[in-house]
Amino acid sequence: MSLPLFLVTLFISGSLGIPFRSGPKYQTDDYYTYEGIQEYLKGLAYTYSNRVKLTDIGKTYENRTLTTITISNGDRRTGKNVIFIDAGFHAREWLTHTAALNIIDQLVVNFKENQELLKDYDWVILPLVNADGYTYSRSGNVFINETITCNEPLTSDHQIKCWRKNRKPSAEDCIGTDLNRNFEYDWGKEGDINDPCYLAFKGISPFSEPESQAVKRVLLDLVKSGRGILYLTFHSAISLILYPWGSNGDKAENFKEHEEVAEAGIL
Numbered sequence: 001m002s003l004p005l006f007l008v009t010l011f012i013s014g015s016l017g018i019p020f021r022s023g024p025k026y027q028t029d030d031y032y033t034y035e036g037i038q039e040y041l042k043g044l045a046y047t048y049s050n051r052v053k054l055t056d057i058g059k060t061y062e063n064r065t066l067t068t069i070t071i072s073n074g075d076r077r078t079g080k081n082v083i084f085i086d087a088g089f090h091a092r093e094w095l096t097h098t099a100a101l102n103i104i105d106q107l108v109v110n111f112k113e114n115q116e117l118l119k120d121y122d123w124v125i126l127p128l129v130n131a132d133g134y135t136y137s138r139s140g141n142v143f144i145n146e147t148i149t150c151n152e153p154l155t156s157d158h159q160i161k162c163w164r165k166n167r168k169p170s171a172e173d174c175i176g177t178d179l180n181r182n183f184e185y186d187w188g189k190e191g192d193i194n195d196p197c198y199l200a201f202k203g204i205s206p207f208s209e210p211e212s213q214a215v216k217r218v219l220l221d222l223v224k225s226g227r228g229i230l231y232l233t234f235h236s237a238i239s240l241i242l243y244p245w246g247s248n249g250d251k252a253e254n255f256k257e258h259e260e261v262a263e264a265g266i267l
């Protein structure tokens with residue numbers, strides 16, 4: 001009895017081209033590559049298709065696909081508030097997408113333990129915004145047990161590791177725009193960053209870069225859906241929770257709310 005059943009199972013799986021696999025395991029022994037992140041997300045969408053949905057939201061300058069993962073608890077309730085997280089705006093801040101992936105792992109794979117967090121919220125996560133810059137920052141020498149401080153002047157090796165911007169040429173002899181300075185609100189207000197060769201170059205115009213455009217589209221779509229949104233963007237340069245406005249230090253209209261959330265966040 002059991003032999004034919006076994007054969008049938010093999011046949012069906014084979015004919016659909018789906019290999020036998022258990023859910024993907026979150027990798028903790030090394031930083032994921034861009035390809036590794038995409039593979040991991042696809043694995044989650046395949047294994048947990050009732051709770052996970054992937055959306056391609058655009059392409060980087062070097063044509064890498066940017067993908068968000070939407071995580072729900074599978075109850076099909078619409079109109080829940082949304083927590084949107086992105087990470088990896090700055091190429092060298094490798095810890096940020098690792099943190100985003102860890103959150104994804106906790107919400108999807110470790111769902112049972114964390115399901116309270118999905119009861120009234122859907123989560124949309126873009127783990128790696130600056131896929132080109134990150135891939136470039138991995139392309140130099142491997143450093144083991146060496147503390148790298150990304151202060152000028154940098155050695156040529158450290159210049160690769162300490163890369164911050166995207167990889168689209170910004171002038172004839174310079175590459176890259178600082179993606180989180182490429183947004184429209186108070187664009188270019190916080191100092192002299194008009195030099196395309198400088199690591200914090202704001203871009204030739206607001207949203208001149210495909211990566212910042214992609215994040216903008218995701219946010220506008222969420223706004224259009226009429227739900228409450230908490231937007232968190234992960235950086236690892238300093239141990240601070242920052243909330244608006246950064247451009248002039250003014251308090252946002254809902255400053256109290258921001259403060260409350262930030263206070264809760266540092267506990």
Ligand SMILES: *[C@@H]1O[C@H](CO)[C@@H](O)[C@H](O)[C@H]1NC(C)=O
Binds near residue numbers: 063
């Ligand atoms: C990205 O793809 C487009 C369309 O295939 C192509 O024209 C362009 O040269 C590619 N860009 C890079 C940087 O490879």
Ligand SMILES: *[C@@H]1O[C@H](CO)[C@@H](O)[C@H](O)[C@H]1NC(C)=O
Binds near residue numbers: 144145
């Ligand atoms: C890095 O440093 C730690 C602590 O000093 C040591 O245990 C480890 O073997 C080192 N790793 C390599 C690859 O050198």
Ligand SMILES: [Zn+2]
Binds near residue numbers: 089090234236
């Ligand atoms: Zn940063």
